[in-house]
Each structure stands twice: as C-alpha cells, then as structure tokens.
Amino acid sequence: MSIGVNKVFLRSLSNELRGLRFKFLAYVALALFIFIYFYPLIITPKGLIPYVIPPTTSLIVFSILYGVVATFKPYEERVLNLVILFFVIKILTDLTLGVVKGFGLNILTLTSYVGIAMNLMRELPTVLGFEVVRAYLLSKARGGKSVVAFLSISAAFALMNEPITRYVNMLNSSYNEVVNFMFKNYVPALAQNMLLGILYVSGGFNANALYALLDKLYIYTTPLLPNISLGVRSVIAVIQAFVFFSIVEATLKEQDVFSKYSFKLSKNFLSYLIPALIFLLVGALLLSNARLFVVSSGSMVPTLNVGDVVLVVKSNEVGVGDIIAFYVGSEVVIHRVYDVVVDSDGSTYFTTKGDNNDHVDPFKVEPPYVVGKLALVIPYVGIIWIYVMKFFIEYLNLLSFVFFSLILTQSLSFSRWLYGE
Amino acid sequence: MVSKLNLKLKVFKSQGFRIALLIVLTTAFVISTAGLVYSYSVPTATREVYTYVKVSQKFSVDYVAYVKESLIYDNRTVITSREPIYFKLLKGLNVTYTYVLTSETPIKNVRGSYTVTLALNTTSWSKTFTIAGGDLSEVLNKTNYLYINFTELFDYISKVDKEVGGSSKTYDIIYYFSFKPTITAVVNNSKTLTYQLSLTPKVKVSYEVGKSVIDFTVQDTEKEFKDTYELINPTYVRVFGLTLDLSVFRLASMTSSFICSGLIAFIAITSTISSSREKPLVDKLINKYKDIIIASTSDEIGTTQASRKVVLTDFKDMVKVATIRKKPIIKVSNEAGSNVRFILVDDDVIYEYIPSEESFKIQK
Numbered sequence: 173m174s175i176g177v178n179k180v181f182l183r184s185l186s187n188e189l190r191g192l193r194f195k196f197l198a199y200v201a202l203a204l205f206i207f208i209y210f211y212p213l214i215i216t217p218k219g220l221i222p223y224v225i226p227p228t229t230s231l232i233v234f235s236i237l238y239g240v241v242a243t244f245k246p247y248e249e250r251v252l253n254l255v256i257l258f259f260v261i262k263i264l265t266d267l268t269l270g271v272v273k274g275f276g277l278n279i280l281t282l283t284s285y286v287g288i289a290m291n292l293m294r295e296l297p298t299v300l301g302f303e304v305v306r307a308y309l310l311s312k313a314r315g316g317k318s319v320v321a322f323l324s325i326s327a328a329f330a331l332m333n334e335p336i337t338r339y340v341n342m343l344n345s346s347y348n349e350v351v352n353f354m355f356k357n358y359v360p361a362l363a364q365n366m367l368l369g370i371l372y373v374s375g376g377f378n379a380n381a382l383y384a385l386l387d388k389l390y391i392y393t394t395p396l397l398p399n400i401s402l403g404v405r406s407v408i409a410v411i412q413a414f415v416f417f418s419i420v421e422a423t424l425k426e427q428d429v430f431s432k433y434s435f436k437l438s439k440n441f442l443s444y445l446i447p448a449l450i451f452l453l454v455g456a457l458l459l460s461n462a463r464l465f466v467v468s469s470g471s472m473v474p475t476l477n478v479g480d481v482v483l484v485v486k487s488n489e490v491g492v493g494d495i496i497a498f499y500v501g502s503e504v505v506i507h508r509v510y511d512v513v514v515d516s517d518g519s520t521y522f523t524t525k526g527d528n529n530d531h532v533d534p535f536k537v538e539p540p541y542v543v544g545k546l547a548l549v550i551p552y553v554g555i556i557w558i559y560v561m562k563f564f565i566e567y568l569n570l571l572s573f574v575f576f577s578l579i580l581t582q583s584l585s586f587s588r589w590l591y592g593e
Numbered sequence: 594m595v596s597k598l599n600l601k602l603k604v605f606k607s608q609g610f611r612i613a614l615l616i617v618l619t620t621a622f623v624i625s626t627a628g629l630v631y632s633y634s635v636p637t638a639t640r641e642v643y644t645y646v647k648v649s650q651k652f653s654v655d656y657v658a659y660v661k662e663s664l665i666y667d668n669r670t671v672i673t674s675r676e677p678i679y680f681k682l683l684k685g686l687n688v689t690y691t692y693v694l695t696s697e698t699p700i701k702n703v704r705g706s707y708t709v710t711l712a713l714n715t716t717s718w719s720k721t722f723t724i725a726g727g728d729l730s731e732v733l734n735k736t737n738y739l740y741i742n743f744t745e746l747f748d749y750i751s752k753v754d755k756e757v758g759g760s761s762k763t764y765d766i767i768y769y770f771s772f773k774p775t776i777t778a779v780v781n782n783s784k785t786l787t788y789q790l791s792l793t794p795k796v797k798v799s800y801e802v803g804k805s806v807i808d809f810t811v812q813d814t815e816k817e818f819k820d821t822y823e824l825i826n827p828t829y830v831r832v833f834g835l836t837l838d839l840s841v842f843r844l845a846s847m848t849s850s851f852i853c854s855g856l857i858a859f860i861a862i863t864s865t866i867s868s869s870r871e872k873p874l875v876d877k878l879i880n881k882y883k884d885i886i887i888a889s890t891s892d893e894i895g896t897t898q899a900s901r902k903v904v905l906t907d908f909k910d911m912v913k914v915a916t917i918r919k920k921p922i923i924k925v926s927n928e929a930g931s932n933v934r935f936i937l938v939d940d941d942v943i944y945e946y947i948p949s950e951e952s953f954k955i956q957k
Contacts, residue, residue: 219633220847225626228854232622235858239865244882246916293851 194240198308201236204229205305208298209332213340223294230301241307241377247424251375254423255383258416259390265412269398276399280392288393295388302329303381306365307372318591319584322373326365333361348565355569356406359576363413366583370417373590374424403568410575417579421586461486463543465497465504466554471526472506479555482506483548490522490539495546498524498537506546507533611864615857622853628832629846637839638827645780645820647697652690652770652794652814659684678807680800686741686809688796692732692772701785705729705774709739712769713746715761718753729774741766741798761802768796792816875933875948878908879924885915886935888924905946911937914944 208226215221245251281288306329313321331339334357342350364387372380400408457463467480475495476482484497490509497506507524510532514520522537564570655674660682662668672678678686694703708726713719725739746766754760772792779785792813799808830842837845872880879886905911915922918939926933937944 215630216633220843221629221633224629224847224850228622228626228850231854231858232861235861238862243880243884244912245884246919 197236198240201233201308202305204233205301208233208301210336212335212337223290226301227294227297230298233301234297234304237304237308238377241304241311241372243311243376245374245376245379247374248376248378250423251371251379251420252382254416254420255371255375255379255386257419258383258412259386261415262390262412265408266394266398269400269408270396272398274399275396278391278394278397281395291392292389295392296385299384299388300381302332303368303372303384304377306368307377307380310369310372313591319587322369322583322587322591323366326362326369329365329368330358330362333357333365351563351565351569355564355566355572356402359572360406360409360413363410363576363579366579367413367416367420370420370583370586370590373587374420403566407568407571407575410572410579414575414579414582417582417586421582425589461544462547463497465506466557467506468558469526471528472508473528475508475527476506476549477551479552479558481550481554481557482546483550484544485547486543487545490542490545496522496524496537497543497546498522499541499543500535504543505533608864611860615860618853618857618860622850622857625846625849625853628830629843629850632830632839632843632846635828635839638825641824641826642821643824644698645786645822646700646776646778646788646818647820648700648776648788648790648818649695650772650774650790650792650816650818651693651695652772652792652811653693654688654690654794654796654811654814656686656688656809658686674809678809679805680807681805683743683807685743686798688739688741688768690737690739690770690796691735692737692770692792693734694774694776696776696778698778698780701777701779703729703733703774703776705772707732707773708769708771710769710771712765712767713750714765714767715750715754716763717759717761718757720753724768729772732772733774739768763802764800766798770794770796786820788818788820790816790818874951878948882912882922885912886922886924888926890926901941902943902945905944908935908946908948911935911944911946914939 208229211217211225215225217225280291283291306325309325310322313325342353345353368380368384371383462483462485465482465484467476467478467482470478472495482497484506490496490512492509492512494509495506496509497504499505505524507526509522510525511523512520513523513536520539522539522542523532524535524537525532560570561567564573657674658672658676658678660666660670660672660678661684662670663679663682665679666672666676666682692707706727707729709724711722711724713721747764750761750764770793774790775787776790777785777787792815794814795812797808797810797812799810828839829836830839831837832842832845905914911922914920914937918937920937920939923936923938924933925936933948935946935948
C-alpha cells in the first residue's frame with residue numbers, strides 16, 4: 173500500500189517538475205520572441221544579421237513551444253480547407269485587380285533567385301516563431317478574459333508587423349502621417365492578425381501557421397501584383413479579412429448565410445428601402461455623369477458655405493458667371509467662371525474667381541479639367557463629413573475603418589462563441 | 594555489432610545526453626551569432642596612407658632701401674623693410690632672397706634651373722627682360738642679392754613714356770622668379786622616383802602717380818608637394834587557430850548559426866515527441882484533446898439521466914461524436930485521480946470509454 177502511495181507521489185512530483193521545467197522554457201521562448209522584435213535597438217541589423225538572428229531564434233522559439241500548441245481542434249480539417257480557399261480568393265482578387273488596373277512589378281522579388289531564397293529563409297522560420305507564440309498565448313487565454321486576451325494579442329502582433337525602428341522614426345511624424353499609418357498599415361495588419369487568431373482558436377496551430385506561411389510565400393515569390401495604391405491595397409486587405417471572417421464563421425456555425433440575412437431583411441421594411449435608395453442614388457449619379465462634393469472652404473461665401481453639399485453635372489456649355497468644379501492638381505475647386513479666354517492658337521480656357529475672394533485665381537482652367545457645372549446645393553449637410561475627414565484624412569481610411577468595425581464586432585461575438593463564453 | 598549500435602542509440606535517446614547536446618549546441622549558436630554581430634562591428638579592411646616624398650619649397654625676401662638724406666628718415670641713407678618708402682626719396686632697393694627646399698623624407702639628389710624675369714608694366718605700355726638664370730644650385734639654400742636701381746629704371750620709363758607719347762598713372766616693377774627643381778628620392782629602400790617641381794614667386798614694386806609711398810609685395814612664396822600611396826589591409830579573424838577573411842568568417846558564422854538552431858529545433862521537437870511517447874496513453878489522450886475534455890470527480894455523471902448507454906472501445910470514436918454533436922468529453926475520476934473513464938452526454942444517450950489497464954502504463 174505504502175509503495176503504491178509513493179508511486180503516485182513520485183509520479184505527481186515528476187509531473188510537477190516537468191511542468192516547472194516547461195514553464196521556465198516557455199518564459200525563455202517568450203523572452204527570445206521579444207528579443208527577435210527589439211534586437212534592432214541594440215544590434216544594428218546590417219549585412220547578414222537580419223537574415224540570421226530572426227529566423228534562427230524563431231526556430232528555437234518554435235521548437236520550445238510547438239509541443240504545447242499542437243493539440244486537437246474539432247474544426248481543424250474544415251479550417252485548413254478554408255485557408256486554401258482564402259488563397260484562391262486572394263490570387264483571384266489580385267488577378268482581377270491586375271486586369272482592371274494593370275500589373276506592376278513586386279519590389280520584393282526584384283532580386284536574384286539567391287535573394288528570393290534568402291528572403292524566404294528569413295521569413296518562413298520567423299513566421300513559424302511568431303505563429304507558435306500567438307498560438308501559445310491564445311491557448312493560455314481561458315475563462316472570461318479570453319476575448320480581451322484575443323484582442324490584445326492581435327493588437328500587439330499587429331504592432332510587430334512594422335519594425336521597431338519605424339515607430340522610433342515616427343516620433344517626429346505629423347498628425348496626417350500617423351493617421352495614414354494607422355489606417356493604411358496598422359488596421360489591415362490588425363485585421364490580418366485577428367483572422368490568424370481566429371484561425372488558431374478554430375483550426376489549431378496548423379491553420380494559422382499554414383495561412384501565415386502561404387501569405388509570406390505569396391508576397392515574396394509573386395513577381396507581378398496589381399498596380400494599385402497603398403490606400404486601395406489596405407482597404408482590399410481589410411475587406412478580404414472581413415470576408416474570410418464571415419466564411420470561417422458561417423462554415424463553423426454551419427449557417428446558411430443567404431437565409432440568415434434574408435430572414436433578417438424580411439422583418440424590416442426599412443432595411444430593404446435604405447439600400448435600395450442608396451443603390452438608386454449611386455446608379456443615377458453614375459449614369460448622369462454627376463458628382464457630389466462637400467464645400468470645405470469659404471471662398472464662395474455667401475453663395476456656397478462650408479459644409480454645403482453640391483451636385484455637379486457634366487456640361488459642355490460653360491459661360492461667364494457659371495459655378496464650375498475643376499481639378500487643380502489632384503484637388504477639386506468649385507469657383508465661378510470670371511472670363512472665357514480664347515488663346516492665340518484658338519484654344520479656350522477659363523479664368524475663375526471665388527465670390528469671397530478679391531482676386532481672380534492664379535491658374536488657367538482648360539476644358540478637360542472641368543468636372544462639371546453646379547446643379548444643386550444642399551446646405552450644411554456635409555459638415556459632419558468635413559469633421560469626419562479631418563480625423564480620417566482620406567476617404568479610403570474611413571472605408572478601412574468601416575470594414576474594420578465590422579470585423580471587430582464579428583470577431584467579438586465569434587471568439588466568444590469559439591471560447592465558449 | 595548490433596549490440597554496439599543499440600548502445601549508441603540508447604546513448605542518443607538518453608535524456609542526459611540530449612540535454613548535454615542541447616547545451617553544447619546552444620553555446621555554439623550563441624557564439625556563432627555573437628561572432629556574426631562582431632564581424633559587422635569591425636570594418637572589412639583598414640586603409641593606411643604612407644608618404645613616399647614630402648617636400649616643401651619656400652621663397653623669402655627682404656630688402657634695404659637706399660634713400661636721399663631727409664628729415665623723415667632722420668638724415669639716414671639706408672632704411673629697412675619695416676619702414677615706408679617714399680618715391681621721391683628712393684634711390685634703389687637692395688633685395689636679398691633665399692630659395693630653400695626641405696624634405697621630411699630622404700632625397701637622393703636635387704638638380705634643376707631657375708630664372709628671374711623683370712616686367713615693367715605701365716598703364717600705356719609693358720616690357721619684359723630676363724635678368725638672371727642658370728643652374729638651381731647657384732641659388733638653392735643660399736642668400737642671393739638683387740639690386741633695383743630706381744633712378745635708372747625711372748629714367749628708362751620716362752624715355753619710353755616720351756617715345757610712346759603718353760604718361761602712365763601706375764608703374765609696376767615685377768620680378769618673376771621661376772625655380773624648377775627635379776628631385777630624386779629612394780622610397781621603401783629600393784624604388785627610385787623622380788619628381789619635377791616648381792615654385793614661381795613674384796616680387797612686385799608698385800607706384801601710383803599722386804601717391805607718395807611705394808608698395809612692396811611678395812606673392813606665391815610657398816608650396817608643398819606630397820606623394821602618397823594607400824595600403825588596404827583586409828581584416829582577418831582568428832578562430833580555433835585558423836585565420837579567416839572577414840567575409841568568410843561572416844558566412845561561416847551564418848551557416849553555423851543556422852545549423853545549430855536547426856539541430857536545437859530538431860532535438861527539442863524529437864525530445865518532446867519521445868517524452869510524450871513515454872507517457873501513459875491516457876495522459877497522451879488528455880494532452881492532445883485537452884480542448885474538448887473537461888475533468889470531473891463527480892460519481893453521478895452519466896449514471897441517472899440517460900436512457901441509453903453506448904460503450905466505445907476506441908477513444909477516437911468518442912472524439913468523432915464530440916466533434917459532430919459539439920459536446921465536451923468528460924473525464925471522470927475519483928479524488929485520488931484513479932478509476933478514470935471518459936463520458937459524453939448527448940441528450941438521453943451516454944457514450945462511455947473506459948481505458949484499459951494498459952493505457953495507464955508507460956508505453957515503450
């Protein structure tokens with residue numbers, strides 16, 4: 173009897189010691205993980221250093237934590253299939269955008285094969301290290317705080333998407349630069365990290381690691397990418413993350429997406445009416461070559477006030493006294509035509525003036541730069557838009573924010589469901 | 594033979610050996626990475642500048658002026674270069690000049706030539722005379738003399754002025770010196786190099802009508818010549834008695850870091866796998882499926898509410914049911930942790946899996 177008790181005691185002691193040893197190793201792994209990110213502050217990352225320290229240290233982190241995170245997840249198979257589907261969607265999106273907007277060279281692949289191989293040798297092990305830490309931290313999040321932990325981990329990992337030196341340099345940046353960084357870099361990174369988190373919680377380490385590895389492989393080996401601006405790319409990344417979220421949620425909850433939404437819509441007449449009105453309005457605007465602008469300066473007071481929304485319609489008959497919208501560089505100006513001048517070579521241009529200005533504008537407006545003639549003024553309804561744009565700087569940032577809000581709301585309920593809270 | 598191989602495998606499988614290997618590899622990894630960081634903190638090569646020849650040429654001038662007896666000069670007839678020279682009182686200048694050539698490096702020999710040219714420049718005409726010249730050794734490192742007879746010079750100038758029919762407002766008497774030494778130097782105890790140098794100083798005596806004082810200026814009196822060469826010394830690193838070029842050392846450090854980290858990862862993962870193999874089957878199941886297993890010590894679970902009981906012989910079947918029916922698996926045991934069985938309650942059906950005695954033993 174006493175021998176049996178001793179066996180139980182020794183076994184529990186051995187388990188206890190094993191647990192302590194693993195705890196110590198886990199702390200070492202987390203310390204190494206922090207080192208991978210912060211090392212450029214103490215070691216200048218030049219030459220081969222960035223090709224050695226992050227991947228080798230990540231491999232060690234991966235080997236320490238892999239044993240803990242490689243556990244069975246009920247949805248693993250389904251989620252792994254979805255990851256493949258996501259990359260098919262990604263490639264198709266890029267192909268479509270490339271056909272519409274043209275293709276450009278991917279600067280990450282503008283190097284020799286050795287360069288591409290070196291980049292992959294650096295990125296792939298580093299990704300494994302990051303994903304194993306994400307999985308480990310998420311697996312530790314249990315109980316009522318798991319959703320908060322999920323969001324915090326995603327936020328921290330999204331911050332790590334940019335090198336620490338970038339944040340150090342940003343200390344001297346202007347408000348506009350910080351806002352643009354937030355929406356063009358951080359928000360897409362956060363959406364991506366939340367998706368990776370959800371992939372781990374639902375599909376296990378294989379799912380988030382596979383997604384992250386495929387992503388890096390795609391970025392570092394695709395020679396051509398659609399020729400679109402960073403802003404558009406960011407919005408597309410956020411929208412993609414939102415779509416992927418919805419697909420994962422619908423698949424896991426086995427929802428019939430169409431019937432779910434149509435059921436909700438049929439309950440509320442307004443939910444039919446409002447989108448229909450918006451659709452009609454946008455369609456009408458597009459068909460009639462009309463555009464809406466919000467007046468943002470006082471140069472046309474009292475005719476047009478700050479915050480007025482104006483409808484501008486394309487017109488070939490522009491004369492003295494007409495209020496027109498026209499491009500000056502990339503900006504649109506709405507001023508009154510002061511004179512129509514015929515040049516010595518027979519070409520025509522307009523001189524313009526703001527009603528509230530003392531002088532004629534210092535630029536010539538040639539007909540191709542005219543957007544259209546003022547057709548309608550809706551007073552002051554654009555004031556909110558002006559305030560919103562003061563915060564967001566660009567409408568693409570606002571679009572990112574809208575889709576990110578959707579992801580956030582969705583991820584909160586979805587992660588609660590996954591964690592069983 | 595087979596027993597020797599088995600012994601080797603056993604040694605490799607032993608935990609102590611693995612820990613020792615991990616310590617060695619970790620140390621090697623840290624050293625390799627530190628070596629790589631160090632290799633980027635030192636330059637790939639150092640440059641050193643050596644001088645073959647460094648020669649300075651210096652021309653210096655002084656004079657005394659012969660003047661008429663006057664109150665301003667206290668009836669002296671000779672004045673020094675520190676005093677103003679009044680045109681009306683000046684008779685002549687006795688100029689002394691030296692041309693010195695010094696070298697910081699050894700010179701085998703110096704030869705060459707020199708010339709002195711006088712130029713008379715007025716606002717209406719100009720004329721040049723060669724007044725001296727010859728071998729450089731005549732003037733080198735010696736005090737040389739040049740007398741400027743102003744009475745004669747201005748007689749000559751007045752004559753020419755009359756000839757050309759004009760009177761000038763400014764008169765410049767310029768002495769152009771030209772020293773052209775050729776030096777031969779022996780460098781690095783073997784190589785002989787020859788250099789052609791030159792120094793062209795200018796002594797200018799100017800007079801402007803309406804001003805009483807004469808200007809005496811000297812220009813371009815010094816020149817330094819230096820011939821250097823650069824030696825690039827590549828940086829070498831000594832490791833275990835081997836002298837390696839820095840770029841080779843960098844590649845070696847990188848390779849070593851990758852190999853060590855790869856091996857550490859391999860050993861750590863295989864250790865995890867093998868240590869989990871050594872666990873009892875029940876522990877392995879609990880560990881692998883911990884996300885869908887909850888633990889309970891209650892005896893009542895699964896005993897009362899169900900109308901049907903399905904006994905499963907394979908735990909994986911229970912996992913299948915749990916996944917399809919989205920129900921947790923309950924691990925039921927007594928307070929001491931023994932009498933373990935797994936239960937899944939699905940409405941009125943209870944699935945039960947009782948691990949065999951073997952499942953609690955360490956699998957080898």
